[in-house]
Amino acid sequence: xxxxxxxSIIIGxxxxxxxxxxxxxxxxxxxxxxxxxxxxxDSDAHGCKGSxxxxxxxxxxxxxxxxxxxxxxxxxxxxxxxxxxxxxxEKAGNKAELFLDTQDESIILERKGEGEPWINGDLELIPWxxxxxKKAGEIIYTGE
Numbered sequence: 001x002x003x004x005x006x007x008s009i010i011i012g013x014x015x016x017x018x019x020x021x022x023x024x025x026x027x028x029x030x031x032x033x034x035x036x037x038x039x040x041x042d043s044d045a046h047g048c049k050g051s052x053x054x055x056x057x058x059x060x061x062x063x064x065x066x067x068x069x070x071x072x073x074x075x076x077x078x079x080x081x082x083x084x085x086x087x088x089x090e091k092a093g094n095k096a097e098l099f100l101d102t103q104d105e106s107i108i109l110e111r112k113g114e115g116e117p118w119i120n121g122d123l124e125l126i127p128w129x130x131x132x133x134k135k136a137g138e139i140i141y142t143g144e
Contacts, residue, residue, distance in 0.1 A: 058108060059090045059097040066099045072133055072143035085133060085141045087125065096125055098133070 048054040048063035057064045066086040074083050086099040096118040098107040109118035109125050118125040122136040130144030 059095045072141035075139045
């Protein structure tokens with residue numbers, strides 16, 4: 001009697017497991033569709049390709065590579081820095097666009113005339129032995 005009871009339990013469990021497996025197999029499998037990544041398809045709102053090093057210049061009204069502009073290195077004050085700033089000048093020369101690693105957007109500096117510094121608030125770009133960038137009267141970057 002015990003053998004028959006044990007045998008019926010084993011058969012009952014095997015049928016219930018088989019039913020569960022067959023139910024799982026009949027469920028439709030939803031595959032996650034990933035959007036296709038296109039190399040070089042990273043154009044911004046202005047059509048500039050970031051992967052190729054291009055950024056929109058408000059001053060020049062075109063895509064530029066800021067590292068081809070004037071490089072300003074952090075002022076030497078006995079400390080080691082790994083930051084740089086880049087300046088792009090308007091073709092007429094009265095506007096300068098400043099790209100700082102601490103800012104998400106570029107900063108537009110303007111000057112009144114030839115030989116004058118470009119100014120925006122407390123930032124001042126002075127043409128002296130290359131260029132000197134001051135913030136609130138303190139030199140923060142220099143470059144040629």
